[in-house]
Amino acid sequence: xxxxxxxxxxxxxxxxxxxxxxxxxxxxxxxxxxxxxxxxxxxxxxxxxxxxxxxxxxxxxxxxxxxxxxxxxxxxxxxxxxxxxxxxxxxxxxxxxxxxxxxxxxxxxxxxxxxxxxxxxxxxxxxxxxxxxxxxxxxxxxxxxxxxxxxxxxxxxxxxxxxxxxxxxxxxxxxxxxxxxxxxxxxxxxxxxxxxxxxxxxxxxxxxxxxxxxxxxxxxxxxxxxxxxxxxxxxxxxxxxxxxxxxxxxxxxxxxxxxxxxxxxxxxxxxxxxxxxxxxxxxxxxxxxxxxxxxxxxxxxxxxxxxxxxxxxxxxxxxxxxxxxxxxxxxxxxxxxxxxxxxxxxxxxxxxxxxxxxxxxxxxxxxxxxxxxxxxxxx
Amino acid sequence: xxxxxxxxxxxxxxxxxxxxxxxxxxxxxxxxxxxxxxxxxxxxxxxxxxxxxxxxxxxxxxxxxxxxxxxxxxxxxxxxxxxxxxxxxxxxxxxxxxxxxxxxxxxxxxxxxxxxxxxxxx
Numbered sequence: 001x002x003x004x005x006x007x008x009x010x011x012x013x014x015x016x017x018x019x020x021x022x023x024x025x026x027x028x029x030x031x032x033x034x035x036x037x038x039x040x041x042x043x044x045x046x047x048x049x050x051x052x053x054x055x056x057x058x059x060x061x062x063x064x065x066x067x068x069x070x071x072x073x074x075x076x077x078x079x080x081x082x083x084x085x086x087x088x089x090x091x092x093x094x095x096x097x098x099x100x101x102x103x104x105x106x107x108x109x110x111x112x113x114x115x116x117x118x119x120x121x122x123x124x125x126x127x128x129x130x131x132x133x134x135x136x137x138x139x140x141x142x143x144x145x146x147x148x149x150x151x152x153x154x155x156x157x158x159x160x161x162x163x164x165x166x167x168x169x170x171x172x173x174x175x176x177x178x179x180x181x182x183x184x185x186x187x188x189x190x191x192x193x194x195x196x197x198x199x200x201x202x203x204x205x206x207x208x209x210x211x212x213x214x215x216x217x218x219x220x221x222x223x224x225x226x227x228x229x230x231x232x233x234x235x236x237x238x239x240x241x242x243x244x245x246x247x248x249x250x251x252x253x254x255x256x257x258x259x260x261x262x263x264x265x266x267x268x269x270x271x272x273x274x275x276x277x278x279x280x281x282x283x284x285x286x287x288x289x290x291x292x293x294x295x296x297x298x299x300x301x302x303x304x305x306x307x308x309x310x311x312x313x314x315x316x317x318x319x320x321x322x323x324x325x326x327x328x329x330x331x332x333x334x335x336x337x338x339x340x341x342x343x344x345x346x347x348x349x350x351x352x353x354x355x356x357x358x359x360x361x362x363x364x365x366x367x368x369x370x371x372x373x374x375x376x377x378x379x
Numbered sequence: 380x381x382x383x384x385x386x387x388x389x390x391x392x393x394x395x396x397x398x399x400x401x402x403x404x405x406x407x408x409x410x411x412x413x414x415x416x417x418x419x420x421x422x423x424x425x426x427x428x429x430x431x432x433x434x435x436x437x438x439x440x441x442x443x444x445x446x447x448x449x450x451x452x453x454x455x456x457x458x459x460x461x462x463x464x465x466x467x468x469x470x471x472x473x474x475x476x477x478x479x480x481x482x483x484x485x486x487x488x489x490x491x492x493x494x495x496x497x498x499x500x501x
Contacts, residue, residue: 001391001407001444002391002445003441045439050412050413050437050439241438244439245438307416310441331416331436331438338416360418
């Protein structure tokens with residue numbers, strides 16, 4: 001047996017001397033997590049079972065070390081104006097304590113990264129970026145910032161840890177650790193510099209799993225203390241494997257899969273995060289042309305029978321013409337069947353369209369379906 | 380780690396027994412994690428030593444399976460189509476993958492002791 005894709009590291013994993021670590025990497029290793037390289041970091045991919053960790057989050061609660069994510073702090077009176085220029089959404093419209101998801105594009109409309117922006121004070125914002133894109137983003141952003149005055153930027157990634165606590169029981173768990181009334185902290189809002197388990201944290205009601213949950217930004221030297229307090233309360237760790245199946249079921253894009261330097265936010269189905277009204281921003285002209293001329297391709301959900309679609313597998317139509325490519329694919333622990341996202345020619349994106357996924361030269365029947373694949377029942 | 384004494388092993392983590400039944404080892408299933416799909420060979424298919432005869436997929440990975448023998452596929456474990464997790468639960472029993480009419484065995488097969496040494500070195 002030899003791995004042809006996926007976790008090659010398992011049979012040849014060597015202690016990486018160039019990989020970066022998080023404050024929790026030693027904990028993951030002590031608890032026998034299987035480790036992999038992700039975004040330049042030595043990260044856990046699973047502790048015992050991806051399916052079990054996935055189900056813990058769907059049905060109870062799980063916690064993720066996502067300290068590899070990058071954090072940039074913006075300050076100064078020009079910050080709201082600058083951010084509106086930098087990204088496709090409108091950060092200047094954020095209320096204090098509110099968070100916003102947004103793509104960031106090149107002038108040609110391709111996506112540099114997708115990220116979160118928090119408004120901490122009127123002129124102070126926190127940006128959270130993908131680990132693999134941190135250096136690229138920082139270079140792009142600091143270059144864009146050159147023509148703006150009254151703007152200070154700081155990369156605080158290395159001193160910031162991030163723990164995500166996700167699942168229907170997350171609210172009760174976090175409430176037992178803080179005096180903040182969490183029922184008043186609504187989705188995509190955050191409380192800054194509050195105490196959680198006696199540790200100063202940015203407490204945010206956000207996540208990447210499709211469940212209710214919180215993300216806690218803490219000082220790197222306090223991450224282990226918070227993680228262990230949560231573990232003492234019975235919160236089981238979950239790793240990147242489950243994070244990927246959870247986000248895929250919820251149809252959240254993953255950079256380098258559904259969003260790339262050649263895939264625009266409109267093609268990825270993120271039009272609601274591109275605000276054209278009264279707003280000049282990098283990539284506006286290219287995206288406006290795409291919107292008015294019509295897209296030629298877009299990301300859709302597919303289900304299939306008799307094989308698992310993996311990133312890069314071609315999609316054929318019934319006449320065996322290539323009409324798309326799989327961007328993400330796995331087994332859905334919730335639906336108990338293979339699911340995938342794929343970039344498909346617009347002519348073949350209607351719900352119900354029959355397609356074939358070429359799995360190792362075998363044509364596996366597939367169907368375009370509505371997404372998300374999973375949506376939690378409202379509580 | 381369970382490495383039965385009465386089996387032979389490939390360096391690629393397959394096992395084969397005296398009846399020509401083939402599967403993957405406990406170490407392999409543990410490393411893969413939850414097995415969610417198995418691509419089986421066809422009954423009657425001719426196999427050569429070292430040739431890929433099937434695929435095991437876990438949630439995160441795709442792995443080719445290599446034949447430890449020359450021979451003809453006599454039977455495949457149809458129950459893996461509905462319950463691939465048998466490979467995790469019972470890699471040496473209910474989780475067998477195929478049975479082969481053996482023509483020639485690979486000269487490179489390991490006994491339990493040799494396989495254990497290899498795995499402990501990984």
